[in-house]
Amino acid sequence: MLQAENLECVRGDRRLFSNLNFVLRPGEFLQLTGPNGSGKTSLLRMICGLLAPSRGEIRWEGANIHSLREEYSTVISYLGHRTAIKDELSGLENLRVSSALDGTEIRDTAARDILRTMGLGGRELLPVRLLSEGQKRRVALARLAVCNTRLWLLDEVLSSLDLTAVALVLSLIEDHLGNGGMAVVSTHQEINLSAGSFQRLELAS
Amino acid sequence: MFRWMVRRDLILAWRRRADVLSTVFFFVIVVSLFPLSIGPETQLLRSIAPGVVWVAALLASMLSLGRLFANDYQDGTLEQMLLTPQPLYLIVLAKVLASWLVAGVPLALIAPVLGVQFGLSQDTLLILTVSLMLGTPVLSLIGSIGAALTLGLRGGGVLIAILVLPLYIPVLVFGAGAVDASIIGVSPQANLSLLGAVLAIALVFSPWATSAALRISLE
Numbered sequence: 001m002l003q004a005e006n007l008e009c010v011r012g013d014r015r016l017f018s019n020l021n022f023v024l025r026p027g028e029f030l031q032l033t034g035p036n037g038s039g040k041t042s043l044l045r046m047i048c049g050l051l052a053p054s055r056g057e058i059r060w061e062g063a064n065i066h067s068l069r070e071e072y073s074t075v076i077s078y079l080g081h082r083t084a085i086k087d088e089l090s091g092l093e094n095l096r097v098s099s100a101l102d103g104t105e106i107r108d109t110a111a112r113d114i115l116r117t118m119g120l121g122g123r124e125l126l127p128v129r130l131l132s133e134g135q136k137r138r139v140a141l142a143r144l145a146v147c148n149t150r151l152w153l154l155d156e157v158l159s160s161l162d163l164t165a166v167a168l169v170l171s172l173i174e175d176h177l178g179n180g181g182m183a184v185v186s187t188h189q190e191i192n193l194s195a196g197s198f199q200r201l202e203l204a205s
Numbered sequence: 206m207f208r209w210m211v212r213r214d215l216i217l218a219w220r221r222r223a224d225v226l227s228t229v230f231f232f233v234i235v236v237s238l239f240p241l242s243i244g245p246e247t248q249l250l251r252s253i254a255p256g257v258v259w260v261a262a263l264l265a266s267m268l269s270l271g272r273l274f275a276n277d278y279q280d281g282t283l284e285q286m287l288l289t290p291q292p293l294y295l296i297v298l299a300k301v302l303a304s305w306l307v308a309g310v311p312l313a314l315i316a317p318v319l320g321v322q323f324g325l326s327q328d329t330l331l332i333l334t335v336s337l338m339l340g341t342p343v344l345s346l347i348g349s350i351g352a353a354l355t356l357g358l359r360g361g362g363v364l365i366a367i368l369v370l371p372l373y374i375p376v377l378v379f380g381a382g383a384v385d386a387s388i389i390g391v392s393p394q395a396n397l398s399l400l401g402a403v404l405a406i407a408l409v410f411s412p413w414a415t416s417a418a419l420r421i422s423l424e
Contacts, residue, residue, distance in 0.1 A: 084281040
């Protein structure tokens with residue numbers, strides 16, 4: 001269970017949000033919406049532990065995430081604006097390296113299968129710089145199919161994806177929620193999920 | 206995981222070979238400029254050789270520092286590295302090892318060829334290589350602290366030099382000292398031992414300092 005209590009975020013001399021509370025239980029989905037610059041990315045980075053909240057705290061199973069450290073890292077998968085995809089590496093290499101970093105090493109054949117389901121069949125060995133923006137994002141999203149973490153934090157993942165890819169990502173999220181996972185997703189698109197329960201958090205500007 | 210990180214960085218370095226080669230060429234050219242400008246005075250060349258080669262190695266290794274974390278920072282890989290269950294200490298160590306294999310080892314291997322221009326004897330050339338093999342990893346390790354601290358700053362390149370060059374001084378003194386000792390016919394062992402000691406200390410403490418600096422830079 002993820003709990004946020006009285007969160008406040010100050011960037012520079014601007015207060016982005018304060019007194020933010022929410023609770024996320026297994027199988028629940030939280031959509032973050034709000035205008036540009038309202039603190040969606042900052043909130044996600046706070047939940048990751050990359051950014052310390054200026055007030056309040058975030059708890060995982062009752063313990064402050066900063067006291068859990070590496071134990072908490074085994075629970076979360078974060079996918080940000082910057083996709084952590086290397087242009088010089090192929091899709092296959094990118095996927096295998098990023099899953100090795102996550103602590104789940106996968107075999108060459110397994111990685112190929114996943115890339116094929118992500119619609120990248122035949123392009124596994126091309127350097128990623130030759131792929132389109134949407135295809136790069138598919139490579140980054142392939143990581144979600146490998147990891148067995150419980151909390152997914154996705155920042156604007158649906159941008160520059162076509163309809164089939166959006167459907168693919170949503171089905172990944174539904175499977176994840178169905179298995180008792182949790183997801184926090186910031187996006188402006190309408191999301192209709194058939195599994196899991198849905199919450200929406202609107203950040204004001 | 207450690208193996209994967211080293212392998213990844215080596216593949217990336219191979220696919221951007223121009224960057225790596227420029228470091229080596231810089232080293233070769235700077236060292237070669239001295240014999241050309243001073244002329245064939247064997248005695249003088251021999252006495253300045255240790256200093257020249259070592260200072261050139263220092264500057265060449267500075268060149269590659271900016272790249273150590275900058276690319277991973279820009280595309281978000283570094284954030285992911287901070288969020289992995291793996292200790293950041295090991296990730297930093299893997300990255301530094303890869304960067305040393307790519308930027309440090311070639312310098313040490315090519316140095317004897319350049320040393321011939323200064324009329325150094327065979328024994329001295331061997332000591333030169335050994336001292337560089339011991340010293341360049343320290344340069345990479347200490348440099349990684351500077352690279353992590355200046356991450357994402359404007360004009361970071363100059364700042365790295367100011368931060369890191371003073372810390373390079375012990376390496377320079379012991380490294381050049383070892384080669385000097387071998388030229389005048391004294392045992393270089395004391396200097397090499399000290400260099401090894403500096404390496405041991407840097408190996409333990411600098412990845413830790415670098416990890417702390419990375420966490421601050423990414424906040």
